[in-house]
Amino acid sequence: MAVVVGRLLALAFLVCFGTGIYSHFLQDPLPWMVFPTRPTFLYQVTQGIHITAGIACFPLLFAKLYIVFPELFQTPLVGSFRHLLERASIALFVASSLVQIVIGLINTYQWYQLFPFPFRQTHYALSFVIIGSLAIHIAVKLDLITKYWRKNKPVAELVEAPEPAEAPEPADASTGSATARPNLTSDPVRNAIIRTEGVTGRLFDWIDTTPPAEPRASRRGFLTIVGIASAAVVTLTAGQSFKIFDVTNVFGPRKQGIGPNGLPVNRTATAAKVVDAASAPDWTLTVTNGDESKSYSRADLLAMPQTVVELPIACVEGWSQTATWKGVRVGDLVDSVGAKGGISLRATSLEQNSSYAVMNMGPEYVRDDLTLVALELNGDTLDLDHGYPARIIAPGRPGVLQTKWLTSLEVLS
Amino acid sequence: MTAIRRWQIALIALGLLLFLVGGITLLNDVNPKRYLGIALWFAGALVLHDGILSFVVFGTNIAMRKTARRVRMPLPAILIVQGALVIAGIMTLIVVPAILKKGIGTGNATLLPLDYGLHLVVFYGVLAAVTVAALAVYFVVRRRRAA
Numbered sequence: 001m002a003v004v005v006g007r008l009l010a011l012a013f014l015v016c017f018g019t020g021i022y023s024h025f026l027q028d029p030l031p032w033m034v035f036p037t038r039p040t041f042l043y044q045v046t047q048g049i050h051i052t053a054g055i056a057c058f059p060l061l062f063a064k065l066y067i068v069f070p071e072l073f074q075t076p077l078v079g080s081f082r083h084l085l086e087r088a089s090i091a092l093f094v095a096s097s098l099v100q101i102v103i104g105l106i107n108t109y110q111w112y113q114l115f116p117f118p119f120r121q122t123h124y125a126l127s128f129v130i131i132g133s134l135a136i137h138i139a140v141k142l143d144l145i146t147k148y149w150r151k152n153k154p155v156a157e158l159v160e161a162p163e164p165a166e167a168p169e170p171a172d173a174s175t176g177s178a179t180a181r182p183n184l185t186s187d188p189v190r191n192a193i194i195r196t197e198g199v200t201g202r203l204f205d206w207i208d209t210t211p212p213a214e215p216r217a218s219r220r221g222f223l224t225i226v227g228i229a230s231a232a233v234v235t236l237t238a239g240q241s242f243k244i245f246d247v248t249n250v251f252g253p254r255k256q257g258i259g260p261n262g263l264p265v266n267r268t269a270t271a272a273k274v275v276d277a278a279s280a281p282d283w284t285l286t287v288t289n290g291d292e293s294k295s296y297s298r299a300d301l302l303a304m305p306q307t308v309v310e311l312p313i314a315c316v317e318g319w320s321q322t323a324t325w326k327g328v329r330v331g332d333l334v335d336s337v338g339a340k341g342g343i344s345l346r347a348t349s350l351e352q353n354s355s356y357a358v359m360n361m362g363p364e365y366v367r368d369d370l371t372l373v374a375l376e377l378n379g380d381t382l383d384l385d386h387g388y389p390a391r392i393i394a395p396g397r398p399g400v401l402q403t404k405w406l407t408s409l410e411v412l413s
Numbered sequence: 414m415t416a417i418r419r420w421q422i423a424l425i426a427l428g429l430l431l432f433l434v435g436g437i438t439l440l441n442d443v444n445p446k447r448y449l450g451i452a453l454w455f456a457g458a459l460v461l462h463d464g465i466l467s468f469v470v471f472g473t474n475i476a477m478r479k480t481a482r483r484v485r486m487p488l489p490a491i492l493i494v495q496g497a498l499v500i501a502g503i504m505t506l507i508v509v510p511a512i513l514k515k516g517i518g519t520g521n522a523t524l525l526p527l528d529y530g531l532h533l534v535v536f537y538g539v540l541a542a543v544t545v546a547a548l549a550v551y552f553v554v555r556r557r558r559a560a
Contacts, residue, residue, distance in 0.1 A: 055507065058503055059503050065462065065467070072467070095456075096455070098458040103454070105507065106514075109510055109519075109525060110514070110520060115450070116449070116454075117448075117450040117451050117454075118443060118444075121443045122451060124442070125439040128434045131431050132430070132435060135424045135428035139424035139428065142417055142420060142421050142424070143417065224496070225496035225499055229500045232500060233503065236504075251504075251536075253524060254523065254524065254526070255526050258522075271520055385521070
């Protein structure tokens, strides 16, 4: 059972790691990196999966830890230096996994006050610690895992036979004093009884008089419960990222359609301290290319050819929603100052003191027909909280890079 | 050297390499003043989970089985009830922080816009109803088998 649940949990961890790395490099690309702009929902899906899989890790991780709970009481607690290393690595694995999924969840509630550390950097660094721990954990347990996989027997036989494959710890690797031990069973509680002596042993002796569950039923029941719990947490929250789950979204921190222009907001104009600057009638967007520079008022921009695109806004926190955006193609604006070919762009926001006030955009986005300086959203004037007077919207990028309250665009040589 | 042994060495090497990347990232990107905060969270996670939560769950499990024997409730019925408690517990862990944060106040009205407390109560209600239904099905099947 440890292997069955462990496999699912490892898969969820790897999915979170892969999608997380993708999100990280979208935000902090290495110089040579180029990203796909199609399908336009790519980031919406990868980040939605990141958050949803992260939430699914709660039941899976608790299930896994429940199964291996008796391992806490190995006798002796530490048998050798190797055993100490192994236990320390497990403690690191367990603690980092718990911290990772809890801070990830709390970050989607934006409860930053609970973190005595920077969320993003810590979450990123921990992901390597966790996947590293996972690799080492699999290496240590590889004998068991392969034994389990090779055992192509019917379930009933697996359960009735003494089950080294299900024991969370191999007898010869766990302690230096692996003397003859009674056969382990499929029941973690009974394993604990077999494995412990002394005071805890007497405690478990008392527990031993508890009627054990019939192994097959309890195994099947356990996996059913894990399945139902995982399905429940996913179904009731995933609507923040995936429209098909919107009807069952009762616990997601965002709800589709709620917000100005029918769209949720992450940072308001008030929070960004841009209300005055963004509402100023003399606002202009400055577009520069070396010595060439042009200024556009909102009316100027509205007088240019307008393009309507259907693009999702997808937050790194996992929520996303597709919307209708109308505005001027970024390509047209850079052409107006004589930019040629595949160029990169730097967009600056009116926002002060924010690490996202300045955003760089690679040529794959600048020259994409769907990348706009948006002026309207869902048929109305862009709301102040959505970046009025003008914002960037590009396909397949995280929301933090869809710069709001634009003040300048600068062609990078 | 067997194939398994080679895989083990490769996986351990990969793991150590990833530790190195994680460590360097931590050194580069996180101010050392914050390391204590991270260590506190790690210790807190272990204490809360391994020290408290695990024992509560374990103790509840044992207590329920003992009680079941005393009141002659069949074990599968107890497992159904325990399953419902587990599902309720996990959902509570996920939703209660949302309720608390909404109570403290959020940056804007589109963050945590729902009535999570009410939804959680409804969820408990639905879960209880499903559990009762599952118990009913179990007892009907059991009686038929016995007959």
